Amino acid sequence: MSPSDEIWSAVTPEASRRLLAAAVESFAELGYHGTSTRHIAAGAGMSAGALYVHYRTKADLLFRIALLVHESVLEALRGSVEGVPGHARRVRALMYAFARWHARHHRAARVIQNELGALEDEHARRIAALRRRVRALLHDEVQAGVAAGAFDVADVAGTSRALASLAIDVCRWYRPEGPSSPEEIGALTAHLAARILRCEDGAA
């Protein structure tokens, strides 16, 4: 099982789940526009006809993947700060979780980033709303820390954006066979974020 299988572990029946994983592989290899539903179905060991029992169109598959991916990252971020006290500790927990998630789920994350432009309008609106919630989570944490005097930041919007880049870009370069584990990447990212916010010295 690849780590990203967690993202769709609750999807039933099993054939629907298998098709999501096969679609990610096809989109990663050929791009959304270069992929046929026949190719996806074959990847899942099914006929093209059997695919349509579970998903009406290729666009539906892309949307379903985008939805599950964004719900997964939101859940990881929310869970990371739940009950954590102190601005510095909270933002470190958030950045650790954010970078670690992008290492673990690098393949699905890359596919979705590359193919956001291929989403149909109504789907794109729903995904954009989820993306705004991810950005707001980080932005609000930074804002709260600045307001409390725990962080030293002149440009909250630009700095939050940069913190997001540190975590999100992990999915572009991360390779499971590389020298660092997702946890090590998470820890380094949290450390560098604390430097950016000037809250390294255990200040809460």
Place this chain on the structure above:
Amino acid sequence: MSPSDEIWSAVTPEASRRLLAAAVESFAELGYHGTSTRHIAAGAGMSAGALYVHYRTKADLLFRIALLVHESVLEALRGSVEGVPGHARRVRALMYAFARWHARHHRAARVIQNELGALEDEHARRIAALRRRVRALLHDEVQAGVAAGAFDVADVAGTSRALASLAIDVCRWYRPEGPSSPEEIGALTAHLAARILRCEDGAA
């Protein structure tokens, strides 16, 4: 003229140049595998037959774009530190140039990042060599500053990678109609990099 046209401004004849720009647009819209040479030729106001006078295959076009893009970023990085004294000033100049380049050329940069996997083997090897030179430029600057005691960094490889993420990820989210200019993004990125390296206080 879009800023990225600079990347191929030296390509002649004009029809070859026009095809590169049209290919970037087609790849951005449909992905490499979803794009036909007919579609690219149409975007350049030419027939498919006329395209083959300039490029043998779609793969040649992708390689040519990747080559010019990587040479452009290398040139921007090298130029940024030429004759600049002091480790802190050099790394700031490098990060400014790196992030600014990715804002200005966000469209071509995204296409190439998304489609690196579509390069043919020999092409991929040549592009990988250029990418290693980009990474080495930043890594060696950080290393030199650490050796001289100008930067405070425990993990040179991981920190250099994170600095690269700050600059490269700009091409994922940058929109020309957004609130920040490429120069403002460059300045913020240089400032945050200095915080990461702990060399903000004018230390050389």
